[in-house]
Each structure stands twice: as structure tokens, then as C-alpha cells.
Amino acid sequence: MPDNFAFIIRSGGANLRYSEFKVSYAIAVGQVSYIALIGHNNCGMVNLISRQNDFVNGLVTRAGWPKERAEEHFIQFAPMFEIGNAIDFILSETKRLRLRYPKIMIAPLFYLVEDNKLYFINE
Template structure:
């Protein structure tokens, strides 16, 4: 992974794009500008430990478990078609709760029983029906595969995978651009 500490660390093909500005705002402390229209779609995990430093109106943000957008494609299409967005970033992160969901089965079921008032049977059926759809094996492999898939699906849109490290709260480029 490539750290981006200054604007000079941003690869040339990304410079002067909303993807570069995301890195500059979040990692480099670039002053926040005023935007009248979103330039970027950020797809990232719903994890509450991750907050990005962004100006208002700069980006649409789609947050889902594990950053899994497989069931959000209509929303993405809407943002591209109606919002006019031509750049998408997929952000994975370390210590993601959607990795190895099977190991969280007992806690998940117990939590729904205790917090939502569900029966154990209903909670277990819910887990068994949905966990396989949302579980990811590896955060980096997942975000790379999703970026490849979306670049193929939306050839006129630049889709870039990034990684958020919890330890320093910075965004990283996963592979050379």
C-alpha cells in the first residue's frame, strides 16, 4: 500500500481529480472548499470508527456493512446518471466486522434477542439468510475485486480502491494507479 502524506505523493494520473482532492482533504489537511455539487461517490463501511475529513457537498457517501455495494447498484447508477458523478472510491478498512461473520453468529443472535426483542429462532434464521451475502473474506481482496467489477460495469466512470488504516486514520492507495 502506498501512503499519501502530501499532494506530491498522489500519482500523476489521479492529480486534478476528485480522487486526488479526497486524499488531499483527508490526509494532507487541504483547506475545505465550498462545493455546490458532488464530484465523487464514496462507498465505505458503516463502521462508526471511520470519519472522513471532507467539505460539505463534495461527495455522495454510501455506507454499508463492509463497504459491500453489491445490493446498492441502483443507487450507484442513480448517482452516476442523475448526479453526474464520474469518480467512485471504494474504501476498505482493517479490523472490519464483516470479515469472518460466521464467528459472530452467537453474539449476533443474542444481540437481536436482547436488543430487538426477537425470538432466538427468528434471529438465527435472519443470520443464516443474510450473513453469507454480506460476509467478506479479506478487506483488501474484496475492495480490489469490487473496483474491478464496477470499472467493468461503468466503463465511463473511474473506480478506485483505497484502504483506511484504523491506527493512523489515513487513506492509502492499495496498488499503483
């Protein structure tokens, strides 16, 4: 990616539902007209619930959180960030963003970790 080529908003699972102000800012102030929505395989937001123990233990040992607080944190937020199937989620997020920003062109893309390439998702 060339320097200053694009606004980059990183969000788990290519989920922009909780980054919408940044998206609106990039469009309104940054004069963005196109969005490349890029998901990837091996995404940690797919089957997130299976990582509860790693998440809780990581916060306890790495950040010093009490176990109960880490569990509550996971239980509160995991349902918001769980995405199910990555490609299905990218396509649903693409549709949602097109309705929200009708004049902005949105391209659903998929990054394959194994070959380090970007693929256009055929809708």
C-alpha cells in the same frame, strides 16, 4: 469530507453489490464520475460467521426478536455480506464496478484504523 463534496454510500465491507441502484442514481442523476471505494481494517464483515452469537443475542436482547428468527436472519444474510480478506474484496469489487460502469473511474482505497489515514491500494 467537505459538505456536499460527494455522494456517500455506506455499506459493510465496501460491498456495493446490494447498493447498486444508489450507485447508478449517483452516476446518472448526481453526475458522479469517480468512485472512491474505501474499505478498512478490523472490518466486521471479515469472518462474519464468527459473530453469529453476538448478532443473534443482540437482536434478541436489543430488538426483542425470537432467537430462532434471529438465527434464521443471520443464516440467510451472512453469506451475502461475508467478504473474506478486506483488501482482496475491495480489489474484486473495484474490478466488478469497472465492468458495470466502464466510463467511471474507480479508486480502491484502504482506511487504516490505527493511524486514521487512507491508503491507495496498489493493484
